[in-house]
Amino acid sequence: MRILLQTALHLELNAMKAYLSDVKSETHPETGSKYERGIFSYQGRQAEVLLVETGAGNVRAAEETTRAIEHFNPDSAFFVGVAGGLKDVKLGDVVASTKVIGYEMGKDDDEFRPRLDTLQSAYSLQQIAKQLLRDDNWKKDLPEENRDQIAAYVEPIAAGDKVVASERAVAFQYLRKFCSDALAVAMEGNGFMVAAHAHNTEAMEIRGISDMISDKAEADASGSQPRAADNAAAFAFAIIRQKLTDTKKKNNIKDSVFRGKLLNTLLEMYPQGPEQDDIWKRAGGDVSILSNSMSRRSQWYNALERLALGGGGAKMTLQTLIEQVRIDYPNLQNDLF
Numbered sequence: 001m002r003i004l005l006q007t008a009l010h011l012e013l014n015a016m017k018a019y020l021s022d023v024k025s026e027t028h029p030e031t032g033s034k035y036e037r038g039i040f041s042y043q044g045r046q047a048e049v050l051l052v053e054t055g056a057g058n059v060r061a062a063e064e065t066t067r068a069i070e071h072f073n074p075d076s077a078f079f080v081g082v083a084g085g086l087k088d089v090k091l092g093d094v095v096a097s098t099k100v101i102g103y104e105m106g107k108d109d110d111e112f113r114p115r116l117d118t119l120q121s122a123y124s125l126q127q128i129a130k131q132l133l134r135d136d137n138w139k140k141d142l143p144e145e146n147r148d149q150i151a152a153y154v155e156p157i158a159a160g161d162k163v164v165a166s167e168r169a170v171a172f173q174y175l176r177k178f179c180s181d182a183l184a185v186a187m188e189g190n191g192f193m194v195a196a197h198a199h200n201t202e203a204m205e206i207r208g209i210s211d212m213i214s215d216k217a218e219a220d221a222s223g224s225q226p227r228a229a230d231n232a233a234a235f236a237f238a239i240i241r242q243k244l245t246d247t248k249k250k251n252n253i254k255d256s257v258f259r260g261k262l263l264n265t266l267l268e269m270y271p272q273g274p275e276q277d278d279i280w281k282r283a284g285g286d287v288s289i290l291s292n293s294m295s296r297r298s299q300w301y302n303a304l305e306r307l308a309l310g311g312g313g314a315k316m317t318l319q320t321l322i323e324q325v326r327i328d329y330p331n332l333q334n335d336l337f
Contacts, residue, residue: 004074058191065195083186083207102190122202138238158182159189208232284315
C-alpha cells in the first residue's frame with residue numbers, strides 16, 4: 001500500500017515523520033522536488049509513505065500534488081496540517097473533510113456572486129473516519145492527559161488563499177454566509193483535491209485546529225500549532241492503520257481463494273515464472289525452492305504454497321512481493337495489490 005501525505009509547513013511534516021521508519025530523502029527525477037519516503041508498520045502490514053511539503057496556497061498544493069501522484073502512484077492521498085476554526089470546534093480538535101469548499105471562485109459584478117468549487121472526499125475514507133469517531137480509538141498516540149479534551153469531526157473544510165485573521169474581515173463574513181457548514185478554513189485543500197480527483201486518487205483533507213479566527217495571533221504564540229499538527233497526524237495515521245487492517249482481512253496469502261487469484265494474476269505478469277526479472281529474489285524469496293522442471297504455472301503454484309506456509313524465504317512476505325510487483329507495474333490498478 002502506498003500513501004501520499006502532504007503538508008504546507010515543516011512542523012506538520014515532522015509530526016507525520018515521527019510515525020515512520022527507514023526514512024530517506026528523495027528527489028523527483030524531473031522537477032527536483034524534495035520528498036521524504038518511509039515505512040509505516042502495523043500488525044505485520046506495511047505502508048510505503050511519501051511526505052511532501054508543498055508550501056502555502058492552493059496553486060502550490062495543486063502543482064505539488066500532481067507531481068507527487070505521477071511520481072509515486074499512491075493508493076490514497078491526504079493533506080494534513082493545521083487550520084483555523086470557524087464554528088463548533090476548539091483548539092486541538094481535528095476535522096476530517098467530507099468535502100472541501102473552494103470559496104474564492106465567483107463573478108464580481110455589482111456584487112460578488114459566489115461559484116463555490118466543492119469537491120467531495122473519497123467515500124471510503126469518510127467511512128473509515130466516521131468509524132474512528134464511533135469507536136473513539138484514534139487518540140492512542142496522543143498524551144493520555146490530553147485525550148479527553150480533544151474531539152474529532154467529519155465535516156466540511158473551506159479553502160482559500162487568504163489568511164483569515166479577524167471576525168471583522170470581509171472573508172470571514174463571506175465564509176459565515178456562504179460556507180456555513182464548514183468547521184475549519186485553510187489554504188491548500190482545494191488545490192490538493194482538484195489534483196487528486198484529476199488522477200482518480202482517493203483523497204481527504206485532515207486538519208487540527210490551531211486557532212480560532214478571533215484569537216489567531218494569541219493562539220499561535222501559545223504553541224497551539226505543533227499540538228494541532230500532532231493531533232491531525234494522529235487521526236491520519238489512525239485511518240492508515242484501519243486501511244492496513246482492512247487490506248489484511250481481504251488479502252490473506254493463507255486463503256486459498258485469494259491465493260488462486262494471485263496465482264492467475266502473477267502468471268499473466270510473469271509468464272516465465274517466479275524467476276522472471278528476479279521478482280522472487282527481489283522480494284526476499286529463496287530461489288533454491290524454485291524448480292525449472294515444472295510448468296510455469298506449477299512453479300508459481302508451489303512458490304505461493306511455500307509462501308503461505310512461511311517458507312518462501314527468510315525475508316519474504318506477501319507484502320514484499322506486492323511491493324516489487326508495484327515497482328514493475330507502477331500504474332497497476334488491481335485489488336490484489
